[in-house]
Amino acid sequence: MKGIVFTEFLEMVEEKFGYEMVDEIIAEGDLPSGGSYTSVGTYSHGEMVQLIVGLSQKTKKDVPSLLKAFALYFFDTLEKTYPQFLEAADNAFDFLESIENYIHVEVRKLYPDAELPTFETSLLADNTLEMIYTSERAMSDFAEGLMERAIGYYGEDASIVKKNLSEDGKKVQFVVTKNG
Numbered sequence: 001m002k003g004i005v006f007t008e009f010l011e012m013v014e015e016k017f018g019y020e021m022v023d024e025i026i027a028e029g030d031l032p033s034g035g036s037y038t039s040v041g042t043y044s045h046g047e048m049v050q051l052i053v054g055l056s057q058k059t060k061k062d063v064p065s066l067l068k069a070f071a072l073y074f075f076d077t078l079e080k081t082y083p084q085f086l087e088a089a090d091n092a093f094d095f096l097e098s099i100e101n102y103i104h105v106e107v108r109k110l111y112p113d114a115e116l117p118t119f120e121t122s123l124l125a126d127n128t129l130e131m132i133y134t135s136e137r138a139m140s141d142f143a144e145g146l147m148e149r150a151i152g153y154y155g156e157d158a159s160i161v162k163k164n165l166s167e168d169g170k171k172v173q174f175v176v177t178k179n180g
Helices: 003-017 019-029 045-059 063-081 083-087 092-110 140-153
Strands: 118-125 128-134 158-164 171-178
Touching: 003 019, 003 045, 003 063, 019 045, 045 063, 063 083, 063 140, 083 092, 092 118, 092 128, 092 140, 092 171, 128 140, 140 158, 140 171
Parallel strands: none
Antiparallel strands: 118 128, 128 171, 158 171
16 A cells, blocks of 8 residues: 555544544554655555554544545545646546546556556446445445545535445445435
């Protein structure tokens, strides 16, 4: 997993819960990296799981809620760092449909070793988009948070219905419906 995800996560934790919380989840996490991350480094997904679970235990907030909160935070970083991805689309559906064949292609150019989820998209109706998320990391709550924030970015009103297609959460269906 790319280091930018770790550095941004720890920045979010510091902003929302304080620097002491960052120290605690790193110290108690017994992390192979020792909790020292650079934005361009690559680290084990297991370390992110340890950090999120540690934060969940400390804050008594469930992991899915924390992943969604992190996604909302992380989207702002993407907006600042890679505005061209957002500017290439006129609306949320165009943006969401561009993830697999444009955004992930460009991310792989920058980070050839990036392990990204896949998204298969189908327009079911003018106002309904289906997205099938597949990832070994089973972080669909993070993906859902990014989708929610993207919809808000484009000033649209839409609902997202999530359905696990596998028991382990590695394959998930999202149906995004524009309201109104």
